[in-house]
Amino acid sequence: MRFSTRGRYGVKAMFVLAQHYGQGPLPLNQIAEDQGLSEAYLEQLVGELRKSGLVKSVRGAQGGYLLGKSPGKITVGDVIRVLEGPIAPADCVIDDDTLDLCDQAGQCVTRLIWKRVRDSITHVLEGITLADMLVEANELHDGEQQSQLKF
């Protein structure tokens, strides 16, 4: 029950782009370096984010990537869904209606459980925007400074 690196790296990359929002395109190598990730691998992920519209790209020299919308309008759930597929702890709850996958899905008690898990994860991830992450990053950093002053 882990998110793969696809989703996790993707969120990190989007966070970096959010930090540079409004400052022109940011080249991939800076994002990769900033987060300590493989640039070639990250390229695949950002490519999918671009196709989904969550990021835009500018080709050529001085090019790079930008957010497709403002940080307040992109949730972590948006990013995860593009890179990891539908948020669902089991295939039978990818959506609410198609019960095809299991002949007795209608009477299945475990399915109710996976639905609740799914909704709970979705609720968390839909509730956090990139803008929220920027705020939290500031709070973390402030705390860090304070504890540095203490010692």
Place this chain on the structure above:
Amino acid sequence: MRFSTRGRYGVKAMFVLAQHYGQGPLPLNQIAEDQGLSEAYLEQLVGELRKSGLVKSVRGAQGGYLLGKSPGKITVGDVIRVLEGPIAPADCVIDDDTLDLCDQAGQCVTRLIWKRVRDSITHVLEGITLADMLVEANELHDGEQQSQLKF
């Protein structure tokens, strides 16, 4: 972001054992047949559940498996943790304290997100006991009967 069959089948098996709670040992082939699962594969899973104490076994003819505690004292989270390992969407939030996995975990914003996801999943899974599942199964079945009467 899926639970594997290990956890999902394990919960199903535990549910069947809960349905037979107080009625003596239930052999594995009946559990497997009831849920439409491979007996040989399920054996591995139940073996781990036994080692963890969640189920007890009786060897020999007329033997089988029983719950180790009453259905009200076993949560879905207990079962999942035995079969899937710690509930955590990323390695860096397996527990709260060891930050070893990531040198900047203390200032990592994404880590806060994975913690919230983890806590939210844990809250759901810890909040559902096998006894709760029995109740829900009855409710599902009642609804099923009603809709059968309607048509």
Place this chain on the structure above:
DNA sequence: AGCAATACCAACTTGAATAGTGGGATATGA
């Protein structure tokens, strides 16, 4: 006593997914 039913155990297999790497084509600002 002996048989059938059952748990127990460990090794093996198959396929898919993860987490990348590598090489080249295309676009573009300076």
Place this chain on the structure above:
DNA sequence: TCATATCCCACTATTCAAGTTGGTATTGCT
């Protein structure tokens, strides 16, 4: 025109999931 970028596709290595197979040990029943 050149360095800096995105873009795109094919390849690989490792790990994990999801079983299967075959055998041993135990025990109730007749």
